[in-house]
Amino acid sequence: MGDRLSHRRSRCTVTLRDAQGLPVRGQVVRANLIRHEFLFGCGIFWLADLLSPETTPARKAVLETYWEAWSELFNYGTLPFYQGMYEPQEGVTRQESTLRAARFLHERGITLKGHPLCWHTVSARWLLKKGNDAVLENQLARIRREVGAFHEYISLWDVINEVVIMPDFDKEDNAITRLCQEMGRVPLVKAVFDEAKRADPDATLLLNDFNTSESYRQLIADCLDAGVPIDVIGIQSHQHQGFWGTDKLSEVLSRFASFGIPIHFTENTFVSGDLMPPHIVDLNDWQVPSWPTTPAGEDRQARDLLAMLDTLFAHPLVEAFTNWDFTDGAWLGAPSGLVRLDGSRKPAFDAFRERITKDWHTSVTLMTDENGQIVLHGFRGEYALECLGKTACVTLSKDCREQTVTL
Numbered sequence: 487m488g489d490r491l492s493h494r495r496s497r498c499t500v501t502l503r504d505a506q507g508l509p510v511r512g513q514v515v516r517a518n519l520i521r522h523e524f525l526f527g528c529g530i531f532w533l534a535d536l537l538s539p540e541t542t543p544a545r546k547a548v549l550e551t552y553w554e555a556w557s558e559l560f561n562y563g564t565l566p567f568y569q570g571m572y573e574p575q576e577g578v579t580r581q582e583s584t585l586r587a588a589r590f591l592h593e594r595g596i597t598l599k600g601h602p603l604c605w606h607t608v609s610a611r612w613l614l615k616k617g618n619d620a621v622l623e624n625q626l627a628r629i630r631r632e633v634g635a636f637h638e639y640i641s642l643w644d645v646i647n648e649v650v651i652m653p654d655f656d657k658e659d660n661a662i663t664r665l666c667q668e669m670g671r672v673p674l675v676k677a678v679f680d681e682a683k684r685a686d687p688d689a690t691l692l693l694n695d696f697n698t699s700e701s702y703r704q705l706i707a708d709c710l711d712a713g714v715p716i717d718v719i720g721i722q723s724h725q726h727q728g729f730w731g732t733d734k735l736s737e738v739l740s741r742f743a744s745f746g747i748p749i750h751f752t753e754n755t756f757v758s759g760d761l762m763p764p765h766i767v768d769l770n771d772w773q774v775p776s777w778p779t780t781p782a783g784e785d786r787q788a789r790d791l792l793a794m795l796d797t798l799f800a801h802p803l804v805e806a807f808t809n810w811d812f813t814d815g816a817w818l819g820a821p822s823g824l825v826r827l828d829g830s831r832k833p834a835f836d837a838f839r840e841r842i843t844k845d846w847h848t849s850v851t852l853m854t855d856e857n858g859q860i861v862l863h864g865f866r867g868e869y870a871l872e873c874l875g876k877t878a879c880v881t882l883s884k885d886c887r888e889q890t891v892t893l
Contacts, residue, residue, distance in 0.1 A: 509858025523866035525806035527562030551829030568608035588639035602647035606662035612662035650697040694720030722753040726762040729790035752808040755821035758787040759821040779821035788833035
């Protein structure tokens with residue numbers, strides 16, 4: 487993988503000093519990458535249940551198994567904010583339980599994203615009674631409320647989801663599609679993005695879509711021309727009908743890399759059972775009584791996941807990859823998790839861990855020189871430096887060339 491990953495590595499001269507400010511000369515330093523700069527993520531919608539005092543001991547035991555495995559892999563988590571679930575009655579929200587989950591992850595160094603602030607699916611049914619002006623004000627007020635309440639813990643937001651199809655969506659009546667039809671795509675996107683930026687100027691704001699065609703590229707171009715503050719382009723790839731293949735993946739990357747904006751692959755699934763038939767257009771239309779994982783499917787899932795990860799990690803504009811389902815059956819009953827329902831780990835889990843903790847990992851032993859310096863070269867991220875029985879942390883980033891730490 488060598489030169490293809492040079493953009494993931496940096497070199498920095500680190501000066502080690504003791505408590506008196508003197509250079510630590512001629513000492514062994516062990517440097518170990520403990521958190522990647524790249525965001526390796528997964529949905530973690532079940533965490534609120536793990537932390538709830540109302541969860542049964544049996545269920546909690548299974549969820550603790552999930553958390554043990556999840557925390558081995560990921561430095562990035564997605565929490566749910568679908569309005570129809572988060573606020574099933576107007577003004578009655580799941581803020582308390584979601585804050586508990588966000589705080590839990592933040593305290594453990596996990597970067598968090600909220601998904602989504604505005605979407606036509608899983609929309610609040612009670613919005614249908616409101617006129618479009620009131621619906622827009624509700625969405626802006628919701629953005630102020632959620633972004634404000636979670637600003638200490640959540641630094642990224644999917645501001646609005648699947649806008650390409652939004653005004654044409656006809657699966658169910660909803661107030662957001664109606665609003666988008668009246669306002670138009672770009673004005674609605676601008677309204678919600680501007681509100682999110684006002685609510686937290688430091689937040690990273692994503693436009694997210696499963697449509698990877700020219701239509702999405704044109705929407706992004708139109709939004710940027712209108713001054714929409716898009717920080718990241720979000721791309722979904724629910725591959726229930728089989729891996730796109732590296733040719734299509736490269737084509738998609740080329741299409742959206744033309745903006746020079748960071749790219750996150752926000753929702754990605756590979757099934758480990760039978761593939762969904764190719765004639766299905768809307769994945770939600772495939773409803774089967776049972777969709778089991780199989781040994782052959784699990785091997786295919788691991789191969790396809792690695793092929794995609796390798797391609798994305800090698801692209802300089804891709805900054806995050808989120809495997810959507812951690813467990814089987816989470817969405818559409820699909821066997822798309824990295825672990826089975828009982829918490830046992832699939833080959834895809836092991837393959838993912840191998841990449842992160844071995845292939846894309848840096849752990850080196852160095853010796854300080856007469857100036858107390860070492861040259862640390864490795865994958866970007868947070869490192870633990872161990873020397874003389876003490877530990878210090880440094881961050882290897884793109885622009886940092888020199889830093890000093892005190893033991």
